[in-house]
Amino acid sequence: METINSVRGFRDILPPETDKWQRVEKTAHEVFRSFGFREIRIPVLEKTELFRRGIGESTDIVEKEMYTFTDRGEESLTLRPEATASVIRAYIEHSLHASETVTKLYTIGPMFRRERPQKGRYRQFHQIDTEILGPDDPRTDAELILMLTHFLRKLGLENLALEINSLGCPNCRPAFQKAIVSFLRGREKELCPDCQRRLNTNPLRIFDCKVESCQTVIADAPRLPEYLCGDCRKHFETLQESLGLFSLPFTLNPKMVRGLDYYTRTTFEITTEFLGAQNAVVGGGRYDHLVRDLGGPDIPGIGFAIGFERLIAMMPEADDALPPLLFIAAMGEAALKKAFHICNSLRMKGLAVEMDYAGRSLKSQMKRADKLRCRYALIVGDREIEENRASLRNMRTGEQQEARLDMLEETIIQLER
Numbered sequence: 001m002e003t004i005n006s007v008r009g010f011r012d013i014l015p016p017e018t019d020k021w022q023r024v025e026k027t028a029h030e031v032f033r034s035f036g037f038r039e040i041r042i043p044v045l046e047k048t049e050l051f052r053r054g055i056g057e058s059t060d061i062v063e064k065e066m067y068t069f070t071d072r073g074e075e076s077l078t079l080r081p082e083a084t085a086s087v088i089r090a091y092i093e094h095s096l097h098a099s100e101t102v103t104k105l106y107t108i109g110p111m112f113r114r115e116r117p118q119k120g121r122y123r124q125f126h127q128i129d130t131e132i133l134g135p136d137d138p139r140t141d142a143e144l145i146l147m148l149t150h151f152l153r154k155l156g157l158e159n160l161a162l163e164i165n166s167l168g169c170p171n172c173r174p175a176f177q178k179a180i181v182s183f184l185r186g187r188e189k190e191l192c193p194d195c196q197r198r199l200n201t202n203p204l205r206i207f208d209c210k211v212e213s214c215q216t217v218i219a220d221a222p223r224l225p226e227y228l229c230g231d232c233r234k235h236f237e238t239l240q241e242s243l244g245l246f247s248l249p250f251t252l253n254p255k256m257v258r259g260l261d262y263y264t265r266t267t268f269e270i271t272t273e274f275l276g277a278q279n280a281v282v283g284g285g286r287y288d289h290l291v292r293d294l295g296g297p298d299i300p301g302i303g304f305a306i307g308f309e310r311l312i313a314m315m316p317e318a319d320d321a322l323p324p325l326l327f328i329a330a331m332g333e334a335a336l337k338k339a340f341h342i343c344n345s346l347r348m349k350g351l352a353v354e355m356d357y358a359g360r361s362l363k364s365q366m367k368r369a370d371k372l373r374c375r376y377a378l379i380v381g382d383r384e385i386e387e388n389r390a391s392l393r394n395m396r397t398g399e400q401q402e403a404r405l406d407m408l409e410e411t412i413i414q415l416e417r
């Protein structure tokens, strides 16, 4: 019969790669906790309106990439393309702002964007997303970026290229937008049809366009940082100063606008050449009006999202899989019965133990113990069971000793010390 494969751009994550995923998640829980973050789990499906309003109508994500469908109740729903809008929705819905002046949340899970799949780009991918709601001071921005780089270093990632920018605020951005529009007037024909439209709807998006001719046109355009108001300038300077305290290297990228409309002031990305054109591993920034724009109180926020697949691809190889501690090779019916009992009892005590129920030859059972890289093998036959003893072999040294079956757990733990 014909087989059924997975959907294009949706991939299975198999062992041993999943060991790496678990290590990353464990490190995230530990690091984020020490910076005061708590985990939030949110649905993968939201009302389409949330992303339209949150991310922005004229972004690539909303225009072209969302998995949107009408459900049986005639409601337009969308598989989340990112986590920020959903986290803010939950923050408002549960009035989290009422109990804390600072709320630090993180979430890890799948996101969905219908992009063209290639290396490092999938239609279902995963993000590690963090958000800080409440404070608007630049030290919060620095703290978040410090936590991010600390986390990545803990996973063995060095030489990170951190780029930062400021996108200004509603006070200073209009002047910049005006400058962009007047710079591009007369050169409209050189822009792609999308950017010609963006010129009227959302000129900042032109910086983000992937079409080469648009990139050429925009290369000499005015730069946002030159238009920052006094407050935004001060914010940006204090951020840089705070990062400097930790000798954290970064470069200023005045062309970085990010692909989502909610950003104000600080934006940042961590890029890598490792992934070729798909080079952003992390993207984030401040969004001081998103909570209000989604119907909540006027509370500022900042966050980032790490692309899990891209992170995994960059991580140095490490042997994550801990081999089983013990293999029990049983010969004979009574031995099998006893071994089955010992094996599963030890597992329930937290020890990794393997055995083979099929009653194969000793040679093939030992072969399997070797293949699984078990550290010890216990060899039991029917007679040994009667005598409450068995041979315990250290698989690395080949040394063998007699062990009492009723003292097995203690003996092994002793050997491990």
Ligand code: HAM
Pocket: 081, 082, 083, 084, 113, 115, 120, 121, 122, 123, 124, 125, 126, 127, 129, 130, 131, 259, 260, 280, 281, 282, 283, 284, 285, 286, 302, 303, 304, 305, 306, 307, 308, 309, 310
């Ligand atoms: P973003 O830049 O759209 O930001 O995505 C963040 C990261 O998700 C990217 O840097 C990349 O590593 C990964 N990513 C995005 N699309 C794909 C894909 N198709 N395949 C694989 N990985 C992908 C956000 O999503 C914002 N919500 C970040 C944020 C949080 N800003 C403030 N708070």
